[in-house]
Amino acid sequence: MEMLKVDGLSKRFGGLQALSDVSFNANPGEKLAIIGPNGAGKTTLFHLLGGQLPATTGRIFLQGQDITRMPPRYRLHLGLARSFQLNNLFFNLALIDNMLLALKGAERRHFEMFQPLNARNDLVATAQRLLESIGLWEMRFAPVATLSYGDQRMVEVIFALSSSPKLILLDEPTAGLSTAEANAFADTFRQLLKDREDTSVIFCAHDMDLVFNLADRIMVLYFGQLVAQGTPQEIQTNPKVREIYLGSEGS
Amino acid sequence: MNKANIAGYAGTSWRDWLFAYAPYIGIGIILLIIPAFISTYFQSLLTKVLIFAIFAMSLDLILGYTGLLSLGHAAYLGVAGYTAGLLIARLGLTSFWIVAPAAIVMAGIAAAIIGYISLRVSGVYFLLVTLAFGQLLSVVAVKWRAVTGGTDGLVGIIYPDFGIPGLTLTDTNYYYLVFIAFAVCFFLLYRLINSPFGKALVGIRENESRMRCLGYNTWAHKYIAFIVSGLFAGVAGVLFAPFYGIMVPGHLGLMTSSSVMLMVVIGGAGTLFGPVIGAIVVLLLEHFASIYTPERWPLILGVVFVICVLFIRGGFGFHLSKFWSRLRIRYGNAES
Numbered sequence: 001m002e003m004l005k006v007d008g009l010s011k012r013f014g015g016l017q018a019l020s021d022v023s024f025n026a027n028p029g030e031k032l033a034i035i036g037p038n039g040a041g042k043t044t045l046f047h048l049l050g051g052q053l054p055a056t057t058g059r060i061f062l063q064g065q066d067i068t069r070m071p072p073r074y075r076l077h078l079g080l081a082r083s084f085q086l087n088n089l090f091f092n093l094a095l096i097d098n099m100l101l102a103l104k105g106a107e108r109r110h111f112e113m114f115q116p117l118n119a120r121n122d123l124v125a126t127a128q129r130l131l132e133s134i135g136l137w138e139m140r141f142a143p144v145a146t147l148s149y150g151d152q153r154m155v156e157v158i159f160a161l162s163s164s165p166k167l168i169l170l171d172e173p174t175a176g177l178s179t180a181e182a183n184a185f186a187d188t189f190r191q192l193l194k195d196r197e198d199t200s201v202i203f204c205a206h207d208m209d210l211v212f213n214l215a216d217r218i219m220v221l222y223f224g225q226l227v228a229q230g231t232p233q234e235i236q237t238n239p240k241v242r243e244i245y246l247g248s249e250g251s
Numbered sequence: 252m253n254k255a256n257i258a259g260y261a262g263t264s265w266r267d268w269l270f271a272y273a274p275y276i277g278i279g280i281i282l283l284i285i286p287a288f289i290s291t292y293f294q295s296l297l298t299k300v301l302i303f304a305i306f307a308m309s310l311d312l313i314l315g316y317t318g319l320l321s322l323g324h325a326a327y328l329g330v331a332g333y334t335a336g337l338l339i340a341r342l343g344l345t346s347f348w349i350v351a352p353a354a355i356v357m358a359g360i361a362a363a364i365i366g367y368i369s370l371r372v373s374g375v376y377f378l379l380v381t382l383a384f385g386q387l388l389s390v391v392a393v394k395w396r397a398v399t400g401g402t403d404g405l406v407g408i409i410y411p412d413f414g415i416p417g418l419t420l421t422d423t424n425y426y427y428l429v430f431i432a433f434a435v436c437f438f439l440l441y442r443l444i445n446s447p448f449g450k451a452l453v454g455i456r457e458n459e460s461r462m463r464c465l466g467y468n469t470w471a472h473k474y475i476a477f478i479v480s481g482l483f484a485g486v487a488g489v490l491f492a493p494f495y496g497i498m499v500p501g502h503l504g505l506m507t508s509s510s511v512m513l514m515v516v517i518g519g520a521g522t523l524f525g526p527v528i529g530a531i532v533v534l535l536l537e538h539f540a541s542i543y544t545p546e547r548w549p550l551i552l553g554v555v556f557v558i559c560v561l562f563i564r565g566g567f568g569f570h571l572s573k574f575w576s577r578l579r580i581r582y583g584n585a586e587s
Contacts, residue, residue, distance in 0.1 A: 101465060104447050104450070105465030105467050110447065110448070111448050111475060113448045116442070
């Protein structure tokens, strides 16, 4: 069964048709990139998939289950986690507290009021493993606001990974990073996914090196419409895509 | 950044342990022996401080930790106080073991009803709805004379009876009762704010939409925090009514709600002992102001509040904990 099935998804903001009739599937373990110029509807699509915005029409299925109208927390417990284009963390809290909140959230049992959260050695150990993978364990007592922007981007990604999701949505994980940082990101991310072969990833990026480096399949959004999808090679040679990115001749 | 800045991360060395817990133990011992050294007047003032400290800590749970600006918190103190008062003064049920649970449960029920409605909205609307409920209850207390005594107040609330032979509640014994209640509330709230639930409340204060994406039911967290906060305010109310001996409608209304909010803000919202310091500062100021210039007391309180907000950002508690963590780093082997 496909991991994610999107069927005729549309989103309208007043007079603006942000997404129109987008349909696609994502298979287990697939790394799916969504590209497109600014304003193409990439972030809107992520908000619809993550439950931050309601869809106008269309349906979303996660492993066959209709999640179109489900609030974000149910989606998370079904195995869908996401990161944000703008760093969206608990900036005033220590890094370790950020991680423990993320790990605890993925558990089913909440509302425990007596045992300290940081006495949960299993969660602390998982947090240590995740933070060590991005080289930030030593910084665990620092408020997230004091970390560098690039480090915060990495924390966004391991936040999404902390619930051991089946499907991860990464909204421009390398936005604002330098080329060197973006390359380091690609390596680290591949490392993080090494023992999660069934985990599907849908990400969008403007950085074509990253896209061709990580993606198994690429989809191109343009003014809210899905204009092309295929393997990186197919997309590279697709005339329509070349027109969007390079402009049509004689214009 | 260092470990000492983060509540709940005590180290392993004995010095670190000492620095982490010595303040609590020290203050506990002082509060335990102090009645032997002060006049009954100051003992009564201290009793009042501890009752308001419980009340302010309960508000801090939703104001400082969860980020919910409630201006109707006196409602739960008042509901518990009136419940205790009605049982003791009207029905003659003086057993502590009946009065206290009944009053605390009534405060919890009031919080459950008010919270269910007011948490439908957020921000300044939440503030207005909680304010409205507090005022509503105080109007009920004014109008429902047959039960509440109206503006004359509900009088004759005597100290409850413990049913232990040989133990009668004198003023000093009542101080110890309040002290024990304060210590228990402090301990329970300390555990609560470091628990997964308490940390989740801070997460909601910092970034509620992100908490939803991380799998938390943020509404239920806020609602339960609201009820728990009401229960602790109820504890303060049970102690409050026999201490004053009278409940008046003003105890339910805006004046009480705003003065406890001042205690939390002056002391330091989002720290556990901040509200305790706030209760001490506000009540001591009130005490001295009422000796010298009773009619200018609101003016003095207003000036102190402005000074605190302008120059002591974060409140006394915040700066005290910063100072303490600096000491811990220098002398206590805390990891830095």
